[in-house]
Amino acid sequence: MTKLDIHESWRLHAYADNELDKEERVKMETQLTDDPEARAEVEFWSAQKRAMKDAYDGVLAEPVPGKLQAALKQVSKPAQDSSWRASAIAAALATLVIGGVAGWYAGSQQGGAPQFTIADRALNAHVVYAVEKRHAVEVAADEKEHLQSWLGKRIGSAFKTPDLAVAGFNLLGGRLLAAEDRPAAQLMYEDANKKRITIFMTSNPSHAERAIELASRGKLVACYWFNDKIGLAVAGEITREEAEKIAKLAYDQMEGEES
Amino acid sequence: MDFRTQLAGEIPYLRRFARALCGDGALADDLVQDCIERALLKGHLYDPARPLRAWLYAVLRNIFISGLRREGSHSVVKTIDDLVQGEDAVAPAQEDRLSMVQIGKALEMLPPQHREVIVLVGLEEMSYRDVAEITGVPVGTVMSRLSRARSSLKQILTDRGHTVLRRVK
Structure with a gap:
């Protein structure tokens, strides 16, 4: 029987850490009976x-030290806490807040023009374009890189086009839209049953971040959030659960972990 | 059980992990505090199908590693000589306690990427797969880091005349 090279053998580590399946483990035990050096190594580990x-x-x-207990309790404060962080946390924890159309204005708060929420804009754009058969998108998915850099440039923030394949949706492409006087972008996805969802993006002039929230209008649902540069909304005729799932999927890919 | 209650239950484990990672108690609790805050802020990203502890460990080690990057304070190179010198002052009767101090000092001498792997596997008893997810590297990398960490640790702990670890049994 050949002796194990104890410095290289990862199998020996795997044995010591109980990572081997039963068969491998028995094999290793047999091998070890002849190999006192390897046995000593395992014992040392x-x-x-x-x-x-x-x-x-x-x-x-x-x-548990008091300051850690305090850190844990901090979020139990009501959402109108002055810190946006605390309210974002509260919003995120209370599963998803069902927001009405009057919830959050992404647009300029001045002037007499009608105010739309990002959910409104996303749903309106979805209703108009998702039914298009031949002209659903301006730039198709096969030019994804171009689509992404073009729309990113127009809305003033580079973004990563999320892959929603695990939710069954594939990218069709995207288009440039107007959100009043500002550029906005729409990405469109389709599943095997030709059901479509869209992701709407436009700049976030207030730069205030917001955790994921949900708004609905009839059968239409929008799940939206804001990072410091843009507001984003997943829109479609989908259930709240689906919307939440897809939004989290998109969120994870588009926002990422910063560290 | 809601997220916060679960999180509360994990705090002792977060503290143990943090203590082993950074050696210093006060620093470790600062790290845990940051981790709690971050976890509450990012709680919606946690997938309940996965173990909460592994997710929290990932959050904590990310804060730890990025802190090291930012400050570069832990790049102070400690040598085996430093360790041996510090130890000479300790009377032989205290050797049993020494083994505890010793392992902490020895861990401190490992590069952070090796230290976190040996702590997660050895102390926290995480599977290689969980460690790979927590540290964001492939399982093969976990295993090679573990192997290197263990042999460095062995060298540190035995190349000094008396072999503390063998006496722990």
Whole structure:
């Protein structure tokens, strides 16, 4: 039987960490009976584990410091807390807030023009364009890179076109739209049953971030959020659960983890 | 159980992980505090189908690693000589306690990417797959980091005359 090279053998580590399946484990145990050096190595690793546990397990029994309990409670404050962070958290935690059309104005708050929420705009644009058979999009998915850089430039913020394939939706393409006097963008996706959803994006002049929220109008649902540059909304004739799922999918890809 | 209640239950584990990662108790709790705040802010990104602890560990280690990048404060190179010198002052009778101090000091000497892997596997008993997800690297990388961390640790702990670890049994 060949001896294990104890410095290279990942199998030995996997054995020590209980990562091998039963068959592999039995094989390794047989091999180890002939290999005292490898056995000693495994024993040394478990001694390392025990030493770490001896050193740090005591922390588990310590009372949780007050400042950590406070950090945990901070969010139980009502959503009108002055900190936008706290309200964003509260909104995110209370599953999804069902917002009416009068919820949040993404547009300029001045002037006499009618005010639309981002949910309104997204749903209006969806209703108009999602039914288009031949001219649903201006730039098709096969020119995704171009579509993305063009629309990103127009709305003033580069974005990543999310892949919604796990939800069954594939990118058809996108188009440039107007949100009153500002450019807006629409990405359109379609599933195997030809059902379409759209993602609407326009700049966020207030730069205030908002967690994901939900608005509905009849059978239409929009799930929207704001980062510091743009507001985004997933729109379609879908259930709230679907809208939430797709929005989270898009959110994860488009916002990412910053660290 | 709501997210916050679950999060509360994980705090002791977050504290243990943080303590082993950064060595210093006060710093560790700052890290946990940041982690709690971040977790509450990003709670909607957590997939309940996955273990909460692994998700929280990922949040915590990301804050830790980005903190290191920002400050560069932990790039101070410690050598085995530093360790041995500090140890000489300790009387032999204290060796049993020494093993605890010792492992902490030895961990501190590992590069953060090796330290987090050996702590997650050895102390937190996370699977290689969970560790890969937490640290954002492939499982193969986890295994090679683990292997290197273990042999460095062995070298640090044995190349000093007395072999503390063997006595822990």
